[in-house]
Amino acid sequence: MADVMTRLEPDTRAVARGLSDMTIRNLFIIPTIAFLIIFNVFPLLYSLWQSFTDFRASTTAPANWIGLANYRDLLGDEFIWRNFTITAKYVLISVSGQVVVGFGLAMLLNRAIPMKGLITTLLLLPMMLSMAVVGLFWKLLYDPSFGIINYFLGLGKFEWLADPQVALFAVAIVDIWMWSPFVMLLSLAGLSAVPKHLYEAAEIDRASSLYTFFRITLPLVAPILMIAIIFRTMEAFKTFDHAYILSSQPTTELIAIRLYKMAFLEWQTGMSSAFAYIVLIMVVAITNIYVKYLNRAKAR
Amino acid sequence: MKRFASRLLAGAAVGAFIAPAAMAQELNIFWAEWDPANYLQELVNDYEAETGVIVNVETTPWSDFQTKAFTEFNARGSAYDLIVGDSQWLGAASEGGHYVDLTDFFVEHDLGNIMAPATVKYYAEYPGNSGKFWAVPAEGDAVGWSYRKDWFEDPAEMEAFKAKYGYDLAPPETWAQLLDIAEFFHRPDEDRYGVAIYTDNSYDAMVMGVENAIFSYGGDLGDYETYEVEGILNSPQNVKALEDYKRLYSYTPPGWSKTFFVENNQAITEGLAAMSMNYFAFFPALLNPATNPHAENTGFFPNPAGPDGDQHAALGGQGISIVSYSENIDEAYRFLEWFIQPEVQKRWAELGGYTAHAATLESEEFRNATPYNEAFYQTMFRVKDFWAVPEFAELLTSANQRLYPYVVGGEGTAEEALDALAADWVETFKKYGRTE
Structure with a gap:
C-alpha cells in the first residue's frame, strides 16, 4: 500500500492545512467503502437474514424466523427444479451458440477483407440495443402470420413461440444473435494477439490448417475466450427481459422470471431472498469451475 | 448584504408555513395506463374548476401496475393520495394497512345501494360479507x-x-x-x-x-x-x-x-x-x-x-381507495364525496368511463349510448371475480x-x-x- 501511495510535496496546501497522508487516503477511501457497505454489503446481509424469515414486504406483519424452511420448500418444489432445468438448458444452448457464432465471425474478420472496420461495427450493433426492444421486434420476426423468419425459411405458419418444445430455442436464438458480437469482439482481440511467426513456422512445417487451429490458435485464444464464456454464462443465468417479453410458455420460465414473480408479484420476500441466494451460490460455483479452467489455460 | 440575507431567511420561513397548505391543493391518483385513465383526467379537471384543487392522474403500464403500486405501499410512500386498484388487491392492501377503511364513508353515503351490487361486493368489500369497505367502485368492467x-x-x-x-x-x-x-x-x-x-x-x-x-x-x-x-x-x-x-x-x-x-x-x-x-x-x-x-x-x-x-x-375494473400514507386524506375524502354524485357519475359515463353507479347504468341514455353498453349493463349484474x-x-x-x-x-x-x-x-x- 505504501508503495502505491504518493507522498505529498512539503509545500502543498494539504500539508499546509495539516492533513497527513493517512488522512488524505482515508478521505478518498472511506466514502467509497461507506457507499459499498450501504448499497452492497448491507442489502446482501439483510437479504440473507430475510431468507431465513417469512417476511412479506407487502404487509406490515413482522418477519418471523423460520430457519431453513424457505430453502427446504424451494428445493422441494417441483416447479423450481423445472425452472433450474430450463435455465441450465438455456445457458448451454445460448452460450455454446454464442461461442460458435462469435468465434467463427472473429476467425473470418481476422483475415484481410475489404471494409473490415465497417463490417465489424455493423456486427456489433445487436449488443448495443435494449434487450426489451430486441424482445419486442423478435416477437414480430417470429410471428407465424407475417413474421419474416418463416417467410425466408419457407416454414409456412411454423409457431416458434407457441410450441412448448421450440420456444426455449427461439428465446436462445435471440440471445445468440444479440451477444455473439461480444464473444466475437473478445475473440478478435485474442486472435490479433497471436504472434504471426507461429503461423509462419507452422506453414514452413507444412502443418494442416486444422492442426494449426487446434495447436496454435485455440490454445492461445483460450484464456480470453474463457473470459467471454464466464461473462456470458453469468449473464445467461440472469436472462429476463427478452425471455419475459417473447414467451409465456412454462418451458421458457427461466429462474430470473420465476424470481421476479415470486418477489414482485407474489411479494414472498423471504422466500425470494432464499431463492436469490441459491442462484447466487450456483453462479459462483459455476464461475469458479470456469476460473479454474482459465488458470489452467493461462498456465499452459 | 446582511439585510438581504435576513429577508431571504424570512421568506423561506413564510414559504415553509405556506407549503403544506399549498400541497393540500393537489391530489395524485394512481392508475394503469389505458383509456379510462385519460377519461378520469378529463373528469377531474371539472373538480379542479369547481374547487381549485389540482388532481393529477398518474399512470403506469399494466404490466408494471401491481409492482409499482405495492412498491410504493411497502415504502409507506405518500406519492399517491388515491389509487384505482385491482379488485384482487383488496385483501393484500387492506390487511397490509395500505388502504384507509372507508366503511363509515360507505355507510354514510349509502353506497351499498347506490352502486351496482356486484361492484360493491368485488371492488369494495373485504373480507366477503364482512361489511367492511375499502374502495368506492370507480371503473366497472367485465x-x-x-x-x-x-x-x-x-x-x-x-x-x-x-x-x-x-x-x-x-x-x-x-x-x-x-x-x-x-x-x-x-x-x-x-x-x-x-x-x-x-x-x-x-x-x-x-x-x-x-x-x-x-x-x-x-x-x-x-x-x-x-x-x-x-x-x-x-x-x-x-x-x-x-x-x-x-x-x-x-x-x-x-x-x-x-x-x-x-x-x-x-x-x-x-x-x-x-x-x-x-x-x-x-x-x-x-x-x-x-x-x-x-x-x-x-x-x-x-x-x-x-x-x-x-x-x-x-370481472375487471377497479375501485378507488385512499392510500393510508397520503398527507391529504381529508382532501381525498372530499374528492370521493364529489366523485359519487349522480351528475358526476353521469359525466364519467359520458366521457367513456364505465360507471358502477346503478341508476346511471340502468338509464336508457347509458344503455343506448354505444353498441356495447347494453351488453355491459347486462353483464355487470352477472359478474364473478377471482380470490381477493x-x-x-x-x-x-x-x-x-x-x-x-x-x-x-x-x-x-x-x-x-x-x-x-x-x-x-x-x-x-x-x-x-x-x-x-
Whole structure:
C-alpha cells in the first residue's frame, strides 16, 4: 500500500492545512467503502437474514424466523427444479451458440477483407440495443402470420413461440444473435494477439490448417475466450427481459422470471431472498469451475 | 448584504408555513395506463374548476401496475393520495394497512345501494360479507365479446352455417354455439380464424379467460368464505369448461400463446378472427374507424350462457381507495364525496368511463349510448371475480402453472390440471393459516 501511495510535496496546501497522508487516503477511501457497505454489503446481509424469515414486504406483519424452511420448500418444489432445468438448458444452448457464432465471425474478420472496420461495427450493433426492444421486434420476426423468419425459411405458419418444445430455442436464438458480437469482439482481440511467426513456422512445417487451429490458435485464444464464456454464462443465468417479453410458455420460465414473480408479484420476500441466494451460490460455483479452467489455460 | 440575507431567511420561513397548505391543493391518483385513465383526467379537471384543487392522474403500464403500486405501499410512500386498484388487491392492501377503511364513508353515503351490487361486493368489500369497505367502485368492467357483423350477416356464410349446424348464424347465446361458430369460421387456409381468447400467463389474463367459461358452466373457484377448494374447483362442470376453453384455443390464430387485451383487439382490427374476447373498457377503440378499419362491421355480445343456462363473466375494473400514507386524506375524502354524485357519475359515463353507479347504468341514455353498453349493463349484474385474499398472486401463479400447459401446451387432461391446481391451492391456504 505504501508503495502505491504518493507522498505529498512539503509545500502543498494539504500539508499546509495539516492533513497527513493517512488522512488524505482515508478521505478518498472511506466514502467509497461507506457507499459499498450501504448499497452492497448491507442489502446482501439483510437479504440473507430475510431468507431465513417469512417476511412479506407487502404487509406490515413482522418477519418471523423460520430457519431453513424457505430453502427446504424451494428445493422441494417441483416447479423450481423445472425452472433450474430450463435455465441450465438455456445457458448451454445460448452460450455454446454464442461461442460458435462469435468465434467463427472473429476467425473470418481476422483475415484481410475489404471494409473490415465497417463490417465489424455493423456486427456489433445487436449488443448495443435494449434487450426489451430486441424482445419486442423478435416477437414480430417470429410471428407465424407475417413474421419474416418463416417467410425466408419457407416454414409456412411454423409457431416458434407457441410450441412448448421450440420456444426455449427461439428465446436462445435471440440471445445468440444479440451477444455473439461480444464473444466475437473478445475473440478478435485474442486472435490479433497471436504472434504471426507461429503461423509462419507452422506453414514452413507444412502443418494442416486444422492442426494449426487446434495447436496454435485455440490454445492461445483460450484464456480470453474463457473470459467471454464466464461473462456470458453469468449473464445467461440472469436472462429476463427478452425471455419475459417473447414467451409465456412454462418451458421458457427461466429462474430470473420465476424470481421476479415470486418477489414482485407474489411479494414472498423471504422466500425470494432464499431463492436469490441459491442462484447466487450456483453462479459462483459455476464461475469458479470456469476460473479454474482459465488458470489452467493461462498456465499452459 | 446582511439585510438581504435576513429577508431571504424570512421568506423561506413564510414559504415553509405556506407549503403544506399549498400541497393540500393537489391530489395524485394512481392508475394503469389505458383509456379510462385519460377519461378520469378529463373528469377531474371539472373538480379542479369547481374547487381549485389540482388532481393529477398518474399512470403506469399494466404490466408494471401491481409492482409499482405495492412498491410504493411497502415504502409507506405518500406519492399517491388515491389509487384505482385491482379488485384482487383488496385483501393484500387492506390487511397490509395500505388502504384507509372507508366503511363509515360507505355507510354514510349509502353506497351499498347506490352502486351496482356486484361492484360493491368485488371492488369494495373485504373480507366477503364482512361489511367492511375499502374502495368506492370507480371503473366497472367485465369481459364481453366483439364479432365481425359482416361475416355473420354474409348470406353465403349464413346458408353454409345453417346447413352444417342446423340453426341460424347469429351472435352466440350459449357456449355450445360459441364453439360451433368458432369452428365454422376457423379457416387457416384463408387466413381467417374462429376466435381470439386470452392466453397470456404472465399475470391474470389467461385465468380470467378461463373464468368466463367456468362461471358460465355453473362452476366456481372455491368457497370464498371457508376457503374450501377441493370438489369445487375440480368439479365436473369446471372440467368441462376447461376442456371447452382449450377447444376454443384450437380455433385461434397461429402463435396465439401470449395474448391479452392488445392482441385480442388486433384480432378484430386486422381481420383475423370472427369473435374476440375482451374487457368492455377496450371496446371504444373498436368503434373508432381510425383504429379499426372494420369499425362499421364490428358488433358486441355478452359472455354466453353455459350448458345449464348460467351466464356470468369475469370481472375487471377497479375501485378507488385512499392510500393510508397520503398527507391529504381529508382532501381525498372530499374528492370521493364529489366523485359519487349522480351528475358526476353521469359525466364519467359520458366521457367513456364505465360507471358502477346503478341508476346511471340502468338509464336508457347509458344503455343506448354505444353498441356495447347494453351488453355491459347486462353483464355487470352477472359478474364473478377471482380470490381477493392477500396471497392472490400465489394462487394466480399456481393457476398459470397448471392451466397453461393444458390449454396451450396440450399436456395432460383438464381433470388432471384442475386436480393438481386444487391441491396447490389447498396447500397455499394451509400455509397462510386459512384452513387446517
